[in-house]
Amino acid sequence: MVEPFTQILIKNIGQNFSVERDVDFNPDEGEIIDSKSWVRIKAWIPNDDTLNHKKNSIDVSHKLLNHIIKLPNINYKYVSTNDWKNQKFDPIEIGKNLVILPTKDYENKYKNKKKIYLEPGLAFGTGHHPTTKMCIEELEKRIHVKDTVLDVGCGSGILMIAAQVLGASVSYGIDIDDDAINSAKNNIKIAGYEKDTFLANTKLSESNFPEKFDLVMANIASKVLIEISPELISFLNKKSTLIISGILGDKITDVTKSFEKSGGKVISIRSIDAWHVSIIKKDS
Secondary structure (H helix, E strand, C coil): HHHHHHHHHHHCCCCCCEEEECCCHHHHCCCCCCCCCCEEEEECCCCCCCHHHHHHHHHHHHHHHCCCCCCCCCCCCCCHHHHHCCCCCCEECCCEEEEEEEEHHCCCCCCCCEEEEECCCHHHHHCCCCHHHHHHHHHHHHCCCCCCCECCCCCCCCHHHHHHCCCCCEEEEEEEEEHHHHHHHHHHHHHHHHHHHHHHHHHHHCCCCCCCCCEEECCHHHHHHHHHHHHHCCCEEEEEEEEEEEEECCCHHHHHHHHHHHEEEEEEEEHHHHHHHEEEEEEE
């Protein structure tokens, strides 16, 4: 029942949540996770004017799901902004050579890894989320030094930061959410990549970005991916790679069909916990 409940969260709070398991597995090595194993879902809801409405909506949907299958109770806990930003988290290793760290105290332990430093509040919603994790893994496999990168729906800027750490010459990010752009600016500044990145708070169709990129990423909702699939394909040349994610359950079929109709070729699809990431090339 992870999929329907995470859909409830997406509807109410976007992707500000993580799905965690006590047991790790590696799908690239052919390992298969036990579908009956328990998961822990943690979500962050901003304490603003929309808090009560969002909580009520989540609670009502949870009760409806409870009629189908018995679910654990939802536990709410107030966390101050200071506690949120300074919470402790263990280093998160992603892919073969990347690690997300809370501070430079871990530098010696991971001296052979490429490091991404994030404030704990940001790491909570990024390093543990299946879509972001898979995007970074695919990025690591496919990026080349000096590549130009576009991140559509850049959110916190984590994928742009990862691209720069992995050797991109420049990364462009776009998002229609003001808070996301402000968050990305702050995180990119902390990471030290202000001179190598550009951000735009606008729709993709209204951006004045370069016409082509070596690598394009879009970790956003399936509906939006379908709507902008022609635009995303238009940013590719024959050698470019497009990484799409944020796709849940059987929506992967509709999403990949839309890209094929727009002139794309599906190279691969992989999944974690019913979330999917797909690699697209321009069909020659």
